[in-house]
Amino acid sequence: MASLPFPSIFKSFSAMAAKYPNKIAVSFLGTSFTYSALLGLAERFAAGLATLGIRKGDRVIMYIPNSAQFVVSWLGIQRLGAVAVPITPIYTVVDLRYIANDTGAKAIVCQDRNYGYVKQAMQDTAIRTVVVTNVADLLPLWKRAFGFIADKVPAGKVEKAPHVAFLRNLVTKSHPSAPDPQTREDDVAEILYTGGTTKHPKGVPLNQGLFLVSAEEQLGVRDALFPKDQDVILGGAPLFHILGQTCSLSTIVVGGGTLILQPRVNLDAVFDSISSLKAKSLIGVPAFYRMILEHDRVDQYDLSSLKYCFSAGDVLPIEVAKRWKARFGLDIYQGYGATETCGGIVMSPTDRETPPLSMGLKVASKEIKIVEPGSTEPVNQGDPGELLVSSDRMVQAYLNKPEETAGAFAEIDGRLWYRTSDIVRQDENGFLYFVDRTVDTIKHKGYRISASEIEAVLQEHPAVIESCVVGIPDQKVGERIKAFVVLKKDVKGITGYELTKWCRGRMVAYKIPQYIEFRDMLPKSKVGKLLRREIRSEEKKRRET
Numbered sequence: 001m002a003s004l005p006f007p008s009i010f011k012s013f014s015a016m017a018a019k020y021p022n023k024i025a026v027s028f029l030g031t032s033f034t035y036s037a038l039l040g041l042a043e044r045f046a047a048g049l050a051t052l053g054i055r056k057g058d059r060v061i062m063y064i065p066n067s068a069q070f071v072v073s074w075l076g077i078q079r080l081g082a083v084a085v086p087i088t089p090i091y092t093v094v095d096l097r098y099i100a101n102d103t104g105a106k107a108i109v110c111q112d113r114n115y116g117y118v119k120q121a122m123q124d125t126a127i128r129t130v131v132v133t134n135v136a137d138l139l140p141l142w143k144r145a146f147g148f149i150a151d152k153v154p155a156g157k158v159e160k161a162p163h164v165a166f167l168r169n170l171v172t173k174s175h176p177s178a179p180d181p182q183t184r185e186d187d188v189a190e191i192l193y194t195g196g197t198t199k200h201p202k203g204v205p206l207n208q209g210l211f212l213v214s215a216e217e218q219l220g221v222r223d224a225l226f227p228k229d230q231d232v233i234l235g236g237a238p239l240f241h242i243l244g245q246t247c248s249l250s251t252i253v254v255g256g257g258t259l260i261l262q263p264r265v266n267l268d269a270v271f272d273s274i275s276s277l278k279a280k281s282l283i284g285v286p287a288f289y290r291m292i293l294e295h296d297r298v299d300q301y302d303l304s305s306l307k308y309c310f311s312a313g314d315v316l317p318i319e320v321a322k323r324w325k326a327r328f329g330l331d332i333y334q335g336y337g338a339t340e341t342c343g344g345i346v347m348s349p350t351d352r353e354t355p356p357l358s359m360g361l362k363v364a365s366k367e368i369k370i371v372e373p374g375s376t377e378p379v380n381q382g383d384p385g386e387l388l389v390s391s392d393r394m395v396q397a398y399l400n401k402p403e404e405t406a407g408a409f410a411e412i413d414g415r416l417w418y419r420t421s422d423i424v425r426q427d428e429n430g431f432l433y434f435v436d437r438t439v440d441t442i443k444h445k446g447y448r449i450s451a452s453e454i455e456a457v458l459q460e461h462p463a464v465i466e467s468c469v470v471g472i473p474d475q476k477v478g479e480r481i482k483a484f485v486v487l488k489k490d491v492k493g494i495t496g497y498e499l500t501k502w503c504r505g506r507m508v509a510y511k512i513p514q515y516i517e518f519r520d521m522l523p524k525s526k527v528g529k530l531l532r533r534e535i536r537s538e539e540k541k542r543r544e545t
Contacts, residue, residue, distance in 0.1 A: 081181025
């Protein structure tokens with residue numbers, strides 16, 4: 001295993017800041033932050049956390065949207081040697097409480113609008129320190145004032161209490177420098193959460209070295225188009241997701257490029273940023289590209305600076321790729337990866353043509369096997385099989401989930417492999433193609449959603465005796481979520497609307513079923529196991545008729 005130029009994310013970022021001190025590192029809502037300014041903010045944030053009692057190895061939840069504050073917090077946590085736990089800001093208190101207890105987090109950085117959820121979660125978790133931020137905190141005074149006067153800045157109610165600190169205060173006040181944590185490349189940098197086949201999301205610990213290798217590799221795919229330090233990336237993927245991290249956030253850590261961020265996707269703002277800041281890279285899921293193509297004002301903007309458009313998170317419909325090429329004269333490069341592998345396993349090369357429907361070629365840091373599903377026996381060349389992945393600095397296990405770890409990781413000839421549960425095939429030139437999924441996960445808008453999690457929530461309703469959830473193919477969002485529900489015999493008057501409302505109070509919005517169908521019974525095997533494949537087969541026949 002080759003040694004790395006830098007042992008940690010923060011050391012690598014510091015080297016970028018030393019090399020490009022006056023270059024724009026992050027642009028957020030029209031405000032630019034140079035590398036030197038970003039370094040200073042991260043150092044002060046780390047020092048502030050240290051005064052609040054946070055030490056190396058402590059877990060700190062990041063409950064905030066894409067923003068300059070996200071970058072400052074994430075870098076500051078790395079500087080301190082603590083472990084970042086980025087989560088979506090639309091999680092409910094149920095999700096927050098679960099992740100806080102799963103990680104044993106002592107602190108959380110949250111937006112002010114989510115403080116109410118955090119306060120509720122504190123009653124049943126180890127969280128004792130809350131750092132609160134508003135979306136406009138790091139913008140100039142005149143922008144903050146205008147935003148509040150014009151009621152353009154959303155804000156939440158936050159109490160003044162000993163456990164509450166404010167991010168703006170931490171980064172503007174002087175504190176003693178945080179101690180050097182002597183971070184090593186095998187230290188855990190962050191824990192990202194991913195869906196799958198279980199009721200609860202699974203924590204994936206990513207170490208410093210794995211992130212640095214993956215970041216360098218994801219950015220390096222573009223080397224045939226332009227140097228890394230000339231890249232300007234419009235990040236259309238959330239930074240709590242591995243796609244947003246390795247393909248966007250990584251530019252300030254290993255690339256020396258510029259990252260453009262928005263708190264949520266607003267297509268006119270996306271177009272304006274590309275045009276005014278001359279973005280070269282665009283990152284997003286397939287639905288993001290379809291939204292752009294269908295936007296009625298896209299032709300009013302100059303997007304000619306774009307050179308690299310990348311899609312991952314789900315299979316890119318060939319029709320979207322063709323329309324994009326016809327409209328903008330650009331290819332949409334695809335990739336395939338997983339949180340468990342710290343992003344890209346397969347990437348479309350930029351120095352040669354990728355065959356239609358192919359995801360691309362295996363990246364250098366990963367080894368792959370294509371085997372008979374559920375086994376370790378290799379398939380014949382060109383035949384479909386389950387994809388297994390290994391790398392030198394790979395994730396070894398899920399956090400606190402030995403059973404799920406045993407099912408998802410396999411040792412073959414003394415080497416550890418991750419089972420992707422996806423069926424792929426590889427042609428004679430090494431290009432890989434996605435074929436199918438073997439597990440009951442649903443891909444919706446780039447998110448990987450556990451069918452069993454939604455089923456469990458539905459079955460908690462007092463009127464529901466059984467449920468089955470499947471993904472229905474949809475060109476716009478990948479798959480839509482459909483639930484089949486069996487009610488108790490003595491129950492009357494329960495509607496799909498009521499069950500949807502029930503789910504909305506217990507799950508994040510993107511997991512809510514779009515369709516609910518009531519059944520008298522659900523198909524089962526002889527031993528009583530739910531047969532989702534029969535439900536999926538029924539739905540397929542419906543669409544074909």
